[in-house]
Amino acid sequence: MNKLKIYIxxxxxxxWVLLIGTVLSRGLAFMTLPFLSIYLSKHMDLSPIIIGLTVGMSPLMGTVGGFIGGHLSDRFGRKRVMLIALCSLAxxxxxxxxxxSQGWFILLNALNGLCNSFFEPTSQALMADLTEKHNRMKAYSLxxxxxxFGASVGPLFGAYLATTSAKVSFTLTGTTYLLYAFVLFFFMRKLIIPKVDPSVKKTVLIGDAFRIIKTDKALRFLILGGIIVNMGYVQMDSNLPQFLQGRLENGVVIFSILLTINAVMVVVLQMPISHFAERFKPMQAMVIGALLMAIGLFSCSFINGLGHSDHLDYIFNTGRDINFPFKQHGD
Incomplete structure (x- = not known):
């Protein structure tokens, strides 16, 4: 018991509030967003192109928001940005x-990506502010x-709600984000966070990023390769659920199991695969990872049951862990 108190x-x-909130919010987000394409296909009768556009708006706006969020955090303070982002997500x-209508779904998912891009970096920065330097790596590991953990549990509940009442999952997720905001507000009322001195920290703008990319050829090709690889990876959230639902009788259940396997394998295989990848040059490891991901995605066209899906998901995620050995699931 004393060791537990010391650890806490x-x-x-x-x-700790942020860590618990991460489990709940990510778990509920994985209970809803991966099944959004199924919901749109089933209830809105939209074309795959429109569904792909709707699902893709979240990461697109997240990219844009990544440049804005840091500036807002420095200007208005971490507390205000985090609380507004959480309430907006709710x-x-x-x-x-x-x-x-499709327009509302596109707009809402765009706001979802934008608000997440404000909250996540700011919350990580707050964790760093409140944690001693020698414990920060442990905090980020937690x-x-x-x-x-949230990503492994959420899809299982999402599969049930996707076949019964998807709107209940949306309501639960929204309520959780709202409660998360209230709890954070309660604990941060008397917290004083020193504002960042603009002369010490320079905000990186979109123009600065493009200038760096223009002058660095290796970085330019790395980013291009990352875009291509992620175009394949995002099929897990857009086309794959529609494909499984249309091809298999229990496609929604299988999709939820694949997502759970995905999250569990990231935790289990991250360290051993990262250690294994150290034997190779970075470029070689990335090529192997990309090839394994390509094999996994290509082989999805031969899926005819749960057993085959399990094996293909193993290949796919092994490739992803090699290709992105330090990438967090869902980030």
Whole structure:
């Protein structure tokens, strides 16, 4: 018991609130968003192109928001940005329950990506602010575990709700984000976070990023390769669920199991595969990872049952762990 108290005492109370909130919010997000394409296909009768556009709006706006979020955090403070982002996420999910056209779904999912891009980096920065330097790596490791724990449990509940009442999952997720905001507000009322001195930290703007990419050829090709690889990976959230639903009788259940396997394998295989990949040059490891991902995606066209899906998901995620040995699931 004393060891447990000592371990808990290593981190600020707000850090633990953020970790618990990560488990709940990520778990519920994985209970809803991966099944959004199925919901749109089943209830809105939209074309695969429109569904892909809707699902893709979240990461697209997340990319744009990544440049804005840091600036807002420095200007208005971490607390304000985090609380506004969480409340906005709550209303985004409430909006999903009443949305009745493709335009609303596109707008809401775009706001979802934008708000997440504000909240996630700011919350990580707050964890760093409240954690002693020698414990920060441990705190981020706990956050990594929290993300994948939520990602492994959420899809199982999502499969049930996707076949019964998808709107209930949207409502639960929205309510969780709202409660998360209230709890954070309660614990952060008296917290004083020193503002960042603009002369010490320079905000990186979109123009700065493009200038760096223009002058660095290796970085330019690396980013291009990452875009191509991720175009394949995002099929897990857009085309694969529609494909499984249309081809297999229990496709929704199989899809949820694949997502759970995905999260569990990231946790289990991350360290051994990273250690194995150290034997190769970075470029060689990335090529092997990309090839394994390509084999896994290509082989999905031969899926005819749960057993085959399990094996293909193993190949796919092994390739992903080799290709992105330090990438957190869902980030």
């Amino acid at each position: 005492g290593q981190f600020h109370t707000i850090v 209303f985004v999910y409430y909006g999903f329950t009443i949305a009745n 956050r990594y575990t929290a993300i994948n």
